[in-house]
Amino acid sequence: MTVLGTGDPNYKKSQQRLITIPLHHASSGPSLPNTTVLNLNANRAHAIAVSMLPTPTRVIVKTLLKTLLQILCKLWRWASSFLVLICLAAWFYGGFLPYFLTVMGFLSLGYNMSDYLLYQPDFPPESRIFVASPDQFGMPFEEIWIHTKDRVKLHAYLIKQQVPNGRSIPVMIFFHGNAGNIGSRLENASMIYKDIRCHILLLEYRGYGHSDGTASENGLYMDAQAAFEFIDAREDLDSKKIFLFGRSLGGAVVIDLASRCDFRDRVAAIIVENTFSNIPSIARHLFPIRAVRWLPKFCYKNKFDSYNKISSVVSPCLFICGTEDEMIPESMMTELYNKCSSSMKRLIRFAGGHNDTWLCDKSYPSKISEFISEALDADRRPSFHNYSDNVV
Structure with a gap:
């Protein structure tokens, strides 16, 4: 000392981290709610995607994907509406607008994602x-x-x-x-x-x-x-x-x-x-x-x-x-x-x-x-x- x-x-x-990602495991049963099915399919998809990466990169990508999927599961109505808006903009206007909306959407998602990463009042779940x-x-x-x-x-x-x-x-x-x-x-x-x-x-x-x-x-x-x-x-x-x-x-x-x-x-x-x-x-x-x-400080909420x-x-x-x-x-x-x-x-x-x-x-x-x-x-x-x- x-x-x-x-x-x-x-x-x-093993229980608390400054940045802790709580995982929501889907329960099995004869009838699963929509959000549970989404979690199951999403987990399979990202597991395949990250399995081919080097170990250090795999851990980072896996953590980010789990957080992103968790937020999308909670905000799936908003995410779906924004996707429809982008498609409509691309159909009627084309050009720069859809790309601009896509970038703004991801920036907004990342800006608010920091709250889910930083504050963990539900960990442990009870x-x-x-x-x-x-x-x-x-x-x-x-x-x-x-x-x-x-x-x-x-x-x-x-x-x-x-x-x-x-x-x-x-x-x-x-x-x-x-x-x-x-x-x-x-x-x-x-x-x-x-x-x-x-x-x-x-x-x-x-x-x-x-x-x-x-x-x-x-x-x-x-x-x-x-x-x-x-x-x-x-x-x-x-x-x-x-x-x-x-x-x-x-x-x-x-x-x-x-x-x-x-x-x-x-x-x-x-x-x-x-x-x-x-x-x-x-x-x-x-x-x-x-x-x-490379992320500038003003991008942090x-x-x-x-x-x-x-x-x-x-x-x-x-x-x-x-x-x-x-x-x-x-x-x-x-x-x-x-x-x-x-x-x-x-x-x-x-x-x-x-x-x-x-x-x-x-x-x-x-x-x-x-x-x-x-x-x-x-x-x-x-x-x-x-x-x-x-x-x-």
Whole structure:
């Protein structure tokens, strides 16, 4: 483990990915619905098409085809109507118009396809139905509902330390990754509750778990703001001791909140773990094909541009990096650390993967506890000077 000077239970490596493609298997029976038949035929077709490709290319093409077919199955009426429109344009007008409509159709499909790739609230399939409770881990909690400024109702668990003076305990707002729900992070929350000894707010994004709405980049930002304001308004909690923790996609949400003028001086500190610099960069890393590499940034519906936002963060920052992360390259966490403007920042490396870094080293909770103590004692006047990296 390396420390550089001036942070879900999670799924196992095979269960959650930053970009996870849930497969819908057709069930057998005497009578199949139309969408099931479409899935069966489509699966046979793309399996034959990709079987002749080299292994690395085959994996990429197979993933893209499955995603495309999933979207077409959901939007088959729209896709059929658009195909008819193209045929009519070609019949009556010919020339450039059909080609233009075809290109625009594929661009529109790709633009909206990013939501299906990035947000996975239905993985595993029961995630929108069943959300585990903190009492299964022996943690006292309040089940709360938070309303955002655009009137979306969010589900959350507030897990509080049972001490006489609750205001003396720091509060950690936990922002999870792109799949599952807050119940999937309870094992991780139990470790934080018992070993780090802080209050925890487990927030469910819109469109996830029992929360209303549909996930989007701006929507997740508004969810984070509503969660912070909720904690800030609680008289039984100290508004000067609010810590933000984000893993993977949650790290991008944390960085956005801590970089905003209305919040950055109110955040005690942030902890980000295994997060990415921005969506275009991680897309090029995960899909190393020419079409993705040449795709301009304005073609991405979701950007989560943490790389350009981190320079506006002045709160103490702890960057936790899993050196064996199979999704996020270690270099992205280093880039965020180097560009961070905070006068107090730490980069800690553990030999862990994307979702199990918190399980790979016994010193994990103690390192976070030490950082929290230092951050509460630090003089956090905004500073934009450069600091050297000293190996501890």
